[in-house]
Amino acid sequence: MHNTTLDSPHLSRRGLLKVGLMGSALLATAGLTATLSGCSASTPKAGFAVLRESDLAFLQALIPVMLAGAVAPAQMAEAVHGTLESLDYSLNHVSPEMLKLTVQLFDVLALPLTRGPLTGIWGSWQSASASEVHAFLERWQNSSIGLLQMGHASLLQLVMMSWYSRTESWAHCGYPGPPTV
Template identity: 75%
Template sequence: MIDTTVGPANLSRRSLLKVGLVGSAFLATAGVTATLSGCSASHPHTGMLILRSSDLPFLRALIPVLLEGAVAPENMPKAVEDTIASLDYSLSHLSPEMLKLTVQLFDVLSMPITRGPLTGIWGSWENASHDDIQAFLDRWQNSYLDLLKMGHASLLQLVMMSWYSRPESWAHCGYPGPPTV
């Protein structure tokens, strides 16, 4: 029989503080760099409430990978755009603090200086293959850094919530829709 118990983490308070300090410094540096270089536009893309032009290439690359198997290939382009619209609407209803964290996550994933080391995608999102994006998702999901695991979970939840809130997604999972009143 295989022993599947997990031993105690060898993470002392000092190590935890170091990881937190390094992570905070990294995110602060990324944020300042984005602001000074003009990468982090604070205004929404035309027709959007929250999402910016810099967020869209990442989302258009990510969403088809996450929706694979739930959407027929011929319906994928429309599903991606509809999911982005739902995501934008959902983000407009987040608390200011949660929205700030989500925007920071999108900034880190949009900027080349942080995207490459954190995701393994060194070129633009438009040029990333399905396998590259799946490898990035697997890397974050199985990371030993809790910050990356939380980022993966956040991305997955945001996209899935946005897709499955749409009526066209319900048939795939057998949901007949809300009862009529």
């Protein structure tokens, strides 16, 4: 009879459940803290319908990392601004429940209490380097916690849909634009 056990240490099912429950509890506590502290009730930044000041700090660090390679460095500031406008427009037109979930995700990423442990970004988003933001994205993408993987997928979809909905992004991917009728 062959021994089918592995010698390397692995997380047991019980351990995985504990980690998942602890992660869920942490995110729920952060969401509740953000709601009770008024973080999620803040008003949108001037010129935006949905995005708040705390959201912009995070997104202005995130978007350049996600658009690296698709946008020339000289056009990055304009691309970030345009992507933020598209994202704000899209969030202003989603269902209330989807908006609520997105705001909760942004709140978790904005609160210093949860930002450090969950992202590895211990300082402000404005002081985070591109390599730190990239490491955060990889951390969430490859996490054993499904909730973090879903957060990564949500951020990726939000930013990419907002960028590729803009006409200036079409040339990079070879899209000639919609046909004229």
